[in-house]
Amino acid sequence: MIEFSAAEIAALTGGRLVGADPAGPAIIVTSAATDSRECVPGSLFVAKPGEQSDGHLHLGSAFGGGAVLALAEREVAGPDGAPYPSVVVPDAVLAMGELAAETVRRLRAAGDVTVIGITGSAGKTTTKDLLAGLLAGLGPTVAPRGSYNGEVGVPLTVFQATWETRYLVIEMGATKPGHIAYLASLVQPDVGVVLGVGSAHAGEFGGVENIARAKGELVEALAATGTAVLNADDERVLAMRSRTAARTAFFTSSDDFAADGAVVRARNSTTTPEGNPSFTLTFPDGGEHEVVSPLLGLHHTTNLLAAANVAYELGCAPERIAEGLRTLAAASRWRMERTDRADGVTVINDAYNANPESMRAALRTLAELGRGRRRTWAVLGEMLELGESTIEEHDLLGRVVVRLNISKLVCVGPNTRALFNGAVLEGSWGSEAVHVDDAAAAEQLLAAELEPGDIVLFKSSNGAGLRFLGDRIAEGPDPQPSQDPGPDHAPNRPAALVEAASGSDASGKATQP
Incomplete structure (x- = not known):
């Protein structure tokens, strides 16, 4: 995380700084966490209300682990009766977003960072993992842990970036219209990838067409200098090319699709007897490369193509892309994870x-x-x-x-x-x-x-x-209980989130993977 002073955080978020000695040295934060157990010296602890517990109840643990400042919704007294050093704001999660947006602004002002946003009803996490693996060969790359893709997870991903970061990969999920527009407003992506429109969260969106409108918020957020990378095999995604000012590029498993934009294609797509995707990867320059991926299932061809398309657009050599796809396995848990007992x-x-x-x-x-x-x-x-x-x-x-x-x-x-x-x-x-x-x-x-x-x-x-x-x-027999590492599950958000995102007064439920 790039450094922020407590005074800067208060100014950026419109918060009130409490518990800090005005005559003492400036409080500088160098990392951020929403789990008190993850706090280290120099941490900003975001004391957000959660589904299972309220972060305000864990300030003692956070400061014991090294936190130097809390981003909180109320004052909390420490053992000496004085409030813990905190920036008090009406909504800690929205304040996280404001701090993340400023982080991206400063990174852009200081250096050559490219932000890639990925959305879709399925495959976001796998595509994110594949793309991060491909881009790592071009420069320092930051991508989300697990499925950090909501109003909590996106800022936490941004906070991982440093001055050296060249590629910032952001996964974007949503359960309401306006969520992706809000997330895109924080990170201002240069490249937007839409994998597909399915029926996940159809009940909350009110139908698949509303899901398509929501996913398209990503390409609508792109500037004319940006690039929209679209799945040409999904009619609803393909239609999004009319909703963006950015140039368009496409990926497909069809031999018949043609477009003015660059097309990355999988020919002869099938699976091996072991279930691994196999295809001939073709690029706009005419190059062809045989790929057999270690992933499991034909449906991963879409994710492989999406990652290849973005990497190609960002200057990765086709030979390196193909070699990467032949070796990159799933990096996040519980995605077609195979165990042979x-x-x-x-x-x-x-x-x-x-x-x-x-x-x-x-x-x-x-x-x-x-x-x-x-x-x-x-x-x-x-x-x-x-x-x-x-x-x-x-x-x-x-x-x-x-x-x-x-x-x-x-x-x-x-x-x-x-x-x-x-x-x-x-x-x-x-x-x-x-x-x-x-x-x-x-x-x-x-x-x-x-x-x-x-x-x-x-x-x-x-x-x-x-x-x-x-x-x-x-x-196998007599297993031990497994532990959840705690990927991004934000609690229900107040109406302010959706109001900030879209002007709606609807309730903004947390983004799920």
Whole structure:
């Protein structure tokens, strides 16, 4: 993090500085954290209200770890009765955003930094990881940890940047119109990437067309000097070229697509017998390179192409891009994470996020990998935030499981009844599809019935928690409880967030991955 004084932070955020000795040395912060356990000497501790706890209750821990200043919504007294050194603001998260925006402004004024924003209904984190790996060969690169992609995660990513940073990769998620516009206003991206428009959060957005409008806020934020990198295989994304002043570049798996903008293409896209994407990568200059990625599933071809397209636009040599895609594996957890147990059971843990499109992609990969295996298992939890289409989408997914000839379907949780019913109505019979109340019941079933040669997929929305069950099953008999490293889950935000982003008075729920 570039340095800020307490006085500068107060001025930037319109906050009130308390607990600091006016006659003493200036307080200088050199890092920032929202978790008191991550504070080190020189930290700014952002005491935001959270889903599980209020950061104001942990100022003692933060300052004990080395924090020198808090960004807080109220004064908190220390052991001596005096308030901890703090900048008091009405909304700590919005104040984080203001500090992040100033950080980007100063980085731009001081040097050659390029900001890349990535959005889409699926694949953001994988694409971010791939792109960071490719750009690291061109210069110092900063990218989010895990799925830090909301109004908390984006500032935390910005705060990782230093004066030496050349590439700043920002993942942008949203659950309401105006969220991406707000995030883009903080970082002013030079390059905007849109991966796809799906039905994730359809209930909160009010339909897929509203999702498309929200994702397009990224390309609308680009200046004429910027570049919009668009998925030409998604009609809603392709239509966004009319919504941006920036030049456009495209990536596609189609041989037929043509455009005035630069096109990066995957020809002969398929998967290997091990499930790895394989294709001929072609560039606008006519160069062709064979790529077999270590990622798992054909759907990752979109993410690979997006990363390749951005890297090409930023000057990375095609040969280096192709070589990078051949070697870069998933860097974030619970994304098609494969474990081959010693007893012959294979576990695919993809339970960090789920929507109808990503569910179908994962199930197709399971069916492909299951050829020649003893049995295929799909352990599925609820897809959240689908609104009025929840029952329909779960019913349809159950039918897809049967059509793909998955051997065993385990529906986990009270809200997966429609998933189970869809499978039964499509023709699943006997014990091919079962419904269990919770992850503990699913674990008992799997412990009793998994056998060597089986392959099992875990897939659900983050809130369903199946990723931890997947971890335990991957460890084999007598596993130890797994720990969540705590990726970006911001709490519900007050209306001020959306008002700041879009002028709306709607409630601004936290961005989810």
